[in-house]
Amino acid sequence: MIHTEIAIVGGGPAGLCAAIKAAESGAKVIVLDRNSQLGGQLIKQTHMFFGSQKQYASHRGIDIANILISKLEDYKDKITVMLDATVIGLYEDRVLTVDQGGKYIKIKPDTLIIATGASEKFQAFPNNDLPGIYGAGAVQTLMNVYGVAPGESVFMVGAGNIGLIVSYQLMQAGIKVKGVICRGPKFGGYAVHASKLRRLGVPVMPSHKVVYAHGKDKLERITLIKLDENKKEIPGTEFDIEVDVLCIATGLTPLAELLWQMGCEMKYISELSGHVPLRDKNLMTSLDGIYVAGDVAGIEEASSAMVEGSLAGLCAAKAAGHIHPDFEALVADCHKQLYDLRSGPEGEAIRKGLSKAELKEVGL
Amino acid sequence: MRIEQHPIITFNKGRKVQFTFDGKVYEGYEGEPIAAALHDAGIRVLGHTHKLGRPRGFYCAIGNCSSCLMVVNGKPNVRVCVEKLKEGMAVETQIGRGDIK
Ligand SMILES: Cc1cc2nc3c(=O)[nH]c(=O)nc-3n(C[C@H](O)[C@H](O)[C@H](O)COP(=O)(O)OP(=O)(O)OC[C@H]3O[C@@H](n4cnc5c(N)ncnc54)[C@H](O)[C@@H]3O)c2cc1C
Numbered sequence: 461m462i463h464t465e466i467a468i469v470g471g472g473p474a475g476l477c478a479a480i481k482a483a484e485s486g487a488k489v490i491v492l493d494r495n496s497q498l499g500g501q502l503i504k505q506t507h508m509f510f511g512s513q514k515q516y517a518s519h520r521g522i523d524i525a526n527i528l529i530s531k532l533e534d535y536k537d538k539i540t541v542m543l544d545a546t547v548i549g550l551y552e553d554r555v556l557t558v559d560q561g562g563k564y565i566k567i568k569p570d571t572l573i574i575a576t577g578a579s580e581k582f583q584a585f586p587n588n589d590l591p592g593i594y595g596a597g598a599v600q601t602l603m604n605v606y607g608v609a610p611g612e613s614v615f616m617v618g619a620g621n622i623g624l625i626v627s628y629q630l631m632q633a634g635i636k637v638k639g640v641i642c643r644g645p646k647f648g649g650y651a652v653h654a655s656k657l658r659r660l661g662v663p664v665m666p667s668h669k670v671v672y673a674h675g676k677d678k679l680e681r682i683t684l685i686k687l688d689e690n691k692k693e694i695p696g697t698e699f700d701i702e703v704d705v706l707c708i709a710t711g712l713t714p715l716a717e718l719l720w721q722m723g724c725e726m727k728y729i730s731e732l733s734g735h736v737p738l739r740d741k742n743l744m745t746s747l748d749g750i751y752v753a754g755d756v757a758g759i760e761e762a763s764s765a766m767v768e769g770s771l772a773g774l775c776a777a778k779a780a781g782h783i784h785p786d787f788e789a790l791v792a793d794c795h796k797q798l799y800d801l802r803s804g805p806e807g808e809a810i811r812k813g814l815s816k817a818e819l820k821e822v823g824l
Numbered sequence: 825m826r827i828e829q830h831p832i833i834t835f836n837k838g839r840k841v842q843f844t845f846d847g848k849v850y851e852g853y854e855g856e857p858i859a860a861a862l863h864d865a866g867i868r869v870l871g872h873t874h875k876l877g878r879p880r881g882f883y884c885a886i887g888n889c890s891s892c893l894m895v896v897n898g899k900p901n902v903r904v905c906v907e908k909l910k911e912g913m914a915v916e917t918q919i920g921r922g923d924i925k
């Protein structure tokens with residue numbers, strides 16, 4: 461059994477920032493990631509990020525990952541990174557079980573930060589299991605990390621930022637995108653991304669959905685239908701498109717299995733895209749010393765994931781007995797950054813969702 | 825199919841290695857997921873389900889969904905979207921649940 465002051469599950473933007481702040485506070489940290497490199501979702505993002513300077517806006521996702529990883533190196537004596545290490549169990553006595561390349565390892569941390577990110581949602585239609593129907597993350601991983609084209613022509617389901625950005629990235633890689641659809645009458649992503657696509661001749665079509673996928677062994681063709689303003693099918697408007705890849709980008713949902721397993725209090729909150737742990741303002745769950753940060757606590761963005769990571773890192777370190785010399789000021793700054801990121805009309809749903817996820821202070 | 829030219833990314837590929845898929849020899853890059861090498865070779869169907877025999881390809885590519893299970897070096901239920909390619913690997917289509925030999 462390995463003992464450590466803080467264990468962090470997930471080495472995406474949230475986990476990396478948590479590790480940096482916890483080590484800066486003086487705590488001994490182990491970061492675990494099942495991937496063979498750190499960075500989480502960032503390693504597939506070749507586009508410039510939105511947000512403010514503090515969260516590295518106008519940097520490409522891959523570059524932000526590298527900045528964070530090089531910061532981690534400054535704390536080599538404090539931070540141990542375990543890669544290809546999947547946390548498979550998390551028990552009530554706070555023992556973490558890890559599978560690292562077939563080896564079974566047990567870790568007992570004083571405090572724990574869960575930053576496992578999210579998994580992709582799926583769509584229901586006949587033959588949705590045909591090979592050639594892939595999640596947007598899979599398509600991105602294949603083309604941006606390994607340099608393999610997902611297919612000859614792609615059709616995109618989902619016109620939020622992910623759908624629009626991945627479509628553009630496909631075009632950049634020289635792969636034809638035959639169209640992008642979403643159910644609602646308006647696409648959800650930023651207008652800049654949609655206009656970039658339209659300039660390249662890719663139709664962005666709101667009010668459509670896939671009703672059928674065709675193919676013997678693998679996807680050959682899809683049938684689409686038009687929807688009215690209430691997202692009801694308009695009979696007789698079906699049409700077919702020939703494609704070998706259908707990319708599903710209809711959103712993410714928190715990857716919260718470990719929190720369930722441990723017995724954290726969970727709640728379904730649609731604004732946060734699934735079941736999320738209740739947490740206090742410093743991101744501690746209903747279990748003492750167990751913190752969350754990033755998409756696992758509610759689907760948002762890398763910018764907020766990084767700030768949440770820093771906040772959880774500072775607070776978990778404090779709980780483990782290491783108080784950062786600037787603790788008060790840094791925590792206040794994290795709260796302010798989060799407040800700013802979630803302000804305005806775009807942040808409305810998140811604000812509403814978060815207000816439902818608040819853990820009421822229990823009298824101590 | 826490999827992406828040969830990209831405006832932003834340069835791909836760091838490992839060394840070229842040979843492996844077999846259902847007995848036939850293919851090439852891929854060492855260290856990439858088996859699924860990437862197979863996909864490059866145009867192979868989309870990785871297995872068939874145990875009840876209805878429906879074809880299975882990968883879906884999430886991050887080891888989450890178990891859609892990509894194959895038999896690798898005789899061992900069934902290997903998630904080939906995360907299992908790294910090595911010289912001389914024997915990769916086989918998995919039919920159903922797979923048998924442990
Ligand atoms: C196409 C696309 C475009 C985006 N564009 C932007 C943008 O412009 N601006 C922006 O701010 N955000 C953007 N985002 C969102 C951003 O990438 C995510 O919100 C952010 O990565 C979430 O960070 P995270 O650390 O919570 O999770 P992740 O980055 O998902 O990291 C989680 C990590 O946990 C690991 N993990 C999970 N389970 C386990 C386990 N059991 N054991 C060990 N390790 C585990 C995973 O391997 C992963 O590395 C985009 C996302 C996508 C997909």
Ligand code: FES
Pocket residue numbers: 881882883884885886887888889890891892893903904905906
């Ligand atoms: S494709 Fe999901 S686990 Fe491999």
